[in-house]
Amino acid sequence: MSRLEGFFVGTEMPNTGWWETLWPDPADVLARVGLKTGDSAVDLCCGDGWFTLPMARVAARVNAIDIDPALVEVTRQRLEKAGVSNAVFNVGDAFSVASLAAPADFIFMANVFHGVPDRARLVRAVRNTLKDQGVFAIVNWHKRPREETVVLREPRGPKTELRMSPQETRQSVEAGGLAFERIVELPPYHYGIVFRRGLVPS
Ligand SMILES: C[S@@+](CC[C@H](N)C(=O)[O-])C[C@H]1O[C@@H](n2cnc3c(N)ncnc32)[C@H](O)[C@@H]1O
Numbered sequence: 001m002s003r004l005e006g007f008f009v010g011t012e013m014p015n016t017g018w019w020e021t022l023w024p025d026p027a028d029v030l031a032r033v034g035l036k037t038g039d040s041a042v043d044l045c046c047g048d049g050w051f052t053l054p055m056a057r058v059a060a061r062v063n064a065i066d067i068d069p070a071l072v073e074v075t076r077q078r079l080e081k082a083g084v085s086n087a088v089f090n091v092g093d094a095f096s097v098a099s100l101a102a103p104a105d106f107i108f109m110a111n112v113f114h115g116v117p118d119r120a121r122l123v124r125a126v127r128n129t130l131k132d133q134g135v136f137a138i139v140n141w142h143k144r145p146r147e148e149t150v151v152l153r154e155p156r157g158p159k160t161e162l163r164m165s166p167q168e169t170r171q172s173v174e175a176g177g178l179a180f181e182r183i184v185e186l187p188p189y190h191y192g193i194v195f196r197r198g199l200v201p202s
Contacts, residue, residue, distance in 0.1 A: 008115030010158040013047040018151045027054035033137035033192040039105040045112040049075030062087040063101040098128040110139035114162045123176020130197040149189045
């Protein structure tokens with residue numbers, strides 16, 4: 001349990017080395033949810049930067065944001081070691097994304113949305129950060145019993161009761177004013193769901 005004020009419930013960064021097993025190809029995940037060459041991109045709640053590095057290899061600029069200063073530093077060092085210099089690093093609350101990162105083409109939030117207490121407020125902040133036609137991509141654990149989502153022989157991920165179905169996620173984000181675009185399956189246990197600013201909701 002984190003003691004940082006404002007920390008979203010059930011969003012602690014895993015520290016036992018199984019993340020890399022679960023996500024062997026983070027660049028492919030980013031491509032599948034719509035990251036494009038030249039984007040001004042945001043890794044919102046970036047954790048230790050596992051997705052931030054491949055994001056920075058495609059995007060023109062990356063803004064990596066997390067509430068935990070220690071993790072922001074791990075991310076900064078990961079990119080520095082890789083010789084990647086097109087990123088800025090911000091210790092901050094996700095609700096402050098607009099003041100930290102506007103205007104953006106692509107905002108990515110992986111393994112966090114289930115823990116956000118006021119999702120409509122978060123989506124409004126994301127919407128205020130995005131350019132017209134900009135993309136908000138969420139990666140979530142499927143709403144499956146935690147006992148079933150096993151990685152390296154142990155159940156992993158947020159508690160079963162915190163998990164959100166694609167439909168629940170869609171409703172939350174549409175309530176905040178972004179338009180649903182598509183869902184992508186990210187086996188074995190995740191889905192990506194892509195929204196856009198400026199489309200007429202269907
Ligand atoms: C499960 S980790 C996922 C990290 C990264 N997105 C990934 O998938 O590899 C969740 C992250 O959310 C961050 N976090 C929690 N509450 C936050 C908040 N209010 N604002 C910004 N970051 C937050 C945590 O510090 C943690 O790094």
